[in-house]
Amino acid sequence: MTSLKSSAPPLLFHLYRGVTALLAPFAFRKVAGKLAAHGVTPVRQRERLGYASQPRPTPMSSDDSSAPLLWFHGASVGESLAALSLIDKLAPRLPRAEFLLTSGTASSAEMMAKRMPARCRHQFAPLDSSTAVQRFLRHWQPDAALFVESELWPVTLDAAKHAGVRLALVNARLSDRSVERWKSKPATAAFVMQKFDILLSQNPQMGQTLIELGADAARVHPSGNLKAGSAPLPVDKQALDDLRSALGTRPAWIASSTHQGEEETVIAAHKALLAEFPALCLLLAPRHPERAEEITTLIRKAGLSMARRSEGQPLTADTQIYLADTLGEVGTWYALSPIVFLGGSLAPIGGHNPFEVAQAGAAVITGPGYSNFAETFPPLIAAGGAVEVTDASTLAKAVQNWLQDPTALTKARAAAHDVVTTQAAALEGVVDLLIDHLALAPAAADN
Known part of the structure; x- marks a missing residue:
């Protein structure tokens, strides 16, 4: 060539x-x-x-195609x-x-x-x-x-x-x-x-x-987007079983990969939802777990009860927000609930990976700032597999709609999975x- x-x-x-x-x-x-x-x-x-810590695999000749x-x-x-x-x-x-x-x-x-x-x-x-x-x-x-x-x-x-x-x-x-x-x-x-x-x-x-x-x-x-073809995220079955047991029959939703300036919106939406769903639990997984102290302060200012995963605090019947301030467990969280808000979309970040959410069988909620996935979210939203929100009120409404209408949630989950499967095949x-x-x-x- x-x-x-x-x-x-x-x-x-x-x-x-x-x-x-x-x-x-x-x-x-x-x-x-x-x-x-x-x-x-x-x-x-x-x-x-540039110092290698492993040997180059043989043969050394770059002419050996x-x-x-x-x-x-x-x-x-x-x-x-x-x-x-x-x-x-x-x-x-x-x-x-x-x-x-x-x-x-x-x-x-x-x-x-x-x-x-x-x-x-x-x-x-x-x-x-x-x-x-x-x-x-x-x-x-x-x-x-x-x-x-x-x-x-x-x-x-x-x-x-x-x-x-x-x-x-x-x-x-x-x-x-x-x-x-x-x-x-x-x-x-x-x-x-x-x-x-x-x-x-x-x-x-x-x-x-x-x-x-x-x-x-x-x-x-x-x-x-090559991320459409990524393998599903790993799930820690024991951790998933433990959390499901702790939740029992309580409904839950996930806010994942949130950034500074977004947790306030998520917490406000959850506080509004608790008025209608008092048993509802939010699992909040920030993009950068090192911000846990800052987020803990926001939760306490909102007057909500919480448990922090990194400190081994158990999720109990009184836990309103479970702060998942750890790395490498997102696949487990997506398997826990079929309703996932993806952060980085209310702040000017560009959004985060919806493929992982859809592969786990969940439906997606996003803010308008998903420029990093401009080829994915429009068809995802058009198919009904994702919903776009702009603030705490619309976020709460989106979660409420799916909590109140399991049939609509099932259709949204299927639509999200179909869009991702189609893009992966391409x-x-x-x-x-x-x-x-x-x-x-x-x-x-x-x-």
Whole structure:
């Protein structure tokens, strides 16, 4: 396959590369401190400098197309899970391929340790500085690299391209702010976009944006959201049984992945619902559990009783709000109740993953700010699998409607599941596109 010729590196790129080289020691000190605070060992912290903590799978020759090493990068948990869904689809087609998954956060590393398939290993991504990236590339020698969503690291992309690595941007999604920032630097944006052999956007609108930023139109393909194909979240059966036993016949609803400024709305909605459903329990799972003290204060100011999971406080008959301030248990919460409000949608965040909710068999409530899933929520809402709300009053009304009408709730749950299943099926063509544009060995050549 003939590669698109990239433009000459603009002056801004040279300046960026020089500055990142100078700042790398300070950047490493900062990221290493964050990793250390989460218990990451010094050896693994040095992965951010490009020092590998695992051997490269053999054979070492990148010319051996029968055993390619495919490098996937996702910044944090959500992107890493999307990468895993793609690895799950590629692995059967490429039975000799090996997979390397990089990310930048300790929480993503913890999640990957639990969910990585065979032939896959995790490393923390190198900083976007020449020395770290070159060290990383010399060790791993990937045949292709797939960057998930919005990770556009100029030094990394340029070095990888010069090393002969075929590049893909998958599940591409740039925020409005990021788009405007790139548009203000058109030469650098085009230089970066032209590094990719293929760009898969979440929707046609984002595909057009990538072209406007300088990507070759022939290489841009709207492909849907890869998160639609993710495996269902794990469920802790014992924890689920314990909570169900504690609730008994009490109704419950979930508010998941909430952000600062949203808990007040959720708590107000729950307080209003208690007037009609006095036994109702809210399970509140903030996006960032470290905000638990702040949220506890809000609950107490509202005059509601609560129990806090991280402190082992039991859910009792008097518990009005159960604060699930832990990580890695969201799948269990979604299995607990068929009514889920997804946060990050009342605050200007962009929304969170509705696929996980629908896969668990629940219906979705969202605020209007779901720009990160602009290709998913409109059909989900149109099908009746999701409801959009704007404030505490409309949120309470949405929950009330489904609590009072089990038949409507059953239909909503089925509609949500159908939409997600349809979008997941549409992703099958993504594998063919990647194998073609990245010149990966087809299954026939591996047998």
